[in-house]
Amino acid sequence: MPVGTQATVKGLSRHNLLHDLAVPILLGNTYHLFLRPGHKLIEGFGGLHGFMNWPNAILTDSGGFQVFSLSAIRTITEEGVGFQSHLNGDTHLFTPASTVDVQLSLGSDIMMMLDECPPYPVTYSQARASMERTVRWAQSGYDHYLLRQNETPKPQALFPIVQGSMFRDLRRACAQQLIELDADGYAVGGLSVGEPRPVSLEMVEASQDLLPPDRPRYAMGVGMPEELPQYVARGIDMMDCVLPTRNARNGSLFTSAGRLNIKNARFRDDPRPLDERCSCYTCRTHSRAYLRHLFQAGEILFSTLATLHNIRRYLDIMREIRQSIILGQFPEYLRASQSAPPELS
Numbered sequence: 591m592p593v594g595t596q597a598t599v600k601g602l603s604r605h606n607l608l609h610d611l612a613v614p615i616l617l618g619n620t621y622h623l624f625l626r627p628g629h630k631l632i633e634g635f636g637g638l639h640g641f642m643n644w645p646n647a648i649l650t651d652s653g654g655f656q657v658f659s660l661s662a663i664r665t666i667t668e669e670g671v672g673f674q675s676h677l678n679g680d681t682h683l684f685t686p687a688s689t690v691d692v693q694l695s696l697g698s699d700i701m702m703m704l705d706e707c708p709p710y711p712v713t714y715s716q717a718r719a720s721m722e723r724t725v726r727w728a729q730s731g732y733d734h735y736l737l738r739q740n741e742t743p744k745p746q747a748l749f750p751i752v753q754g755s756m757f758r759d760l761r762r763a764c765a766q767q768l769i770e771l772d773a774d775g776y777a778v779g780g781l782s783v784g785e786p787r788p789v790s791l792e793m794v795e796a797s798q799d800l801l802p803p804d805r806p807r808y809a810m811g812v813g814m815p816e817e818l819p820q821y822v823a824r825g826i827d828m829m830d831c832v833l834p835t836r837n838a839r840n841g842s843l844f845t846s847a848g849r850l851n852i853k854n855a856r857f858r859d860d861p862r863p864l865d866e867r868c869s870c871y872t873c874r875t876h877s878r879a880y881l882r883h884l885f886q887a888g889e890i891l892f893s894t895l896a897t898l899h900n901i902r903r904y905l906d907i908m909r910e911i912r913q914s915i916i917l918g919q920f921p922e923y924l925r926a927s928q929s930a931p932p933e934l935s
């Protein structure tokens with residue numbers, strides 16, 4: 591899922607997303623949209639779908655992660671998490687029920703449960719207390735969701751989030767309790783918080799055999815292109831990450847032959863496309879030399895062209911993975927992806 595923090599994927603138009611990239615699902619950030627322009631305003635436009643004029647699916651997070659990462663002042667109580675807006679200092683409270691209400695207003699197809707995302711590292715007892723609170727929040731949030739679902743015409747899914755920091759047994763205990771909610775899907779959260787990458791994979795693996803195989807599983811906030819098959823190999827169906835969009839704007843492009851830094855002087859007069867095997871608009875239309883020039887000149891168009899390509903690369907990887915699964919060739923695909931060079935030579 592491309593990340594559309596402020597009801598937009600930075601640098602891309604609706605036409606880019608819908609027609610050039612055929613993005614089936616986007617992610618929106620509840621924390622940002624709640625603060626600005628406000629979920630009630632968006633609800634007035636028929637939710638995010640109406641506001642953005644976006645016909646495909648939308649997933650929103652609960653806002654909790656941004657509270658933990660952006661808000662300088664926050665207090666966690668049994669009731670929820672109180673915080674100060676990073677925009678104007680106003681105080682707010684997110685509770686398991688209120689974050690469901692906000693996401694119902696946003697009209698998300700997939701909503702996320704409020705969870706506590708502990709920093710890394712934490713002690714075992716801190717991780718356990720935090721995980722247990724996440725489970726209690728999930729139970730109360732889910733009760734509220736079931737009540738509200740009766741009034742909403744369009745079904746909206748709510749995914750609880752497996753937490754437990756980097757402790758295998760806590761992750762398993764969390765998953766075991768969350769599956770009792772019989773939700774439409776489950777997320778694995780608390781990853782990409784500074785832990786070594788092998789540990790992120792191990793934590794996904796921890797709850798792999800417990801989560802129901804017939805429901806989608808979403809690993810939140812991962813990963814590098816070469817890691818996507820690794821997550822799929824551990825049962826993950828969905829991922830989101832700011833890397834393809836953020837890196838694009840910084841001149842870091844992902845290609846089928848490895849990563850490419852457009853700042854590099856050797857691309858100054860390179861007439862080739864970014865990726866000879868990519869069929870995106872950018873690769874069909876422009877040379878590395880032209881893109882490097884746009885980047886060096888600080889032109890707005892660079893962000894658009896680079897983001898278009900990076901998102902296409904991520905969608906292509908997921909398409910390749912699905913294809914290899916259908917053909918029964920995923921183990922070979924996984925092996926090949928592990929030996930691929932990260933840097934273009």
Ligand SMILES: [Zn+2]
Nearest residue numbers: 868870873899
């Ligand atoms: Zn391309």
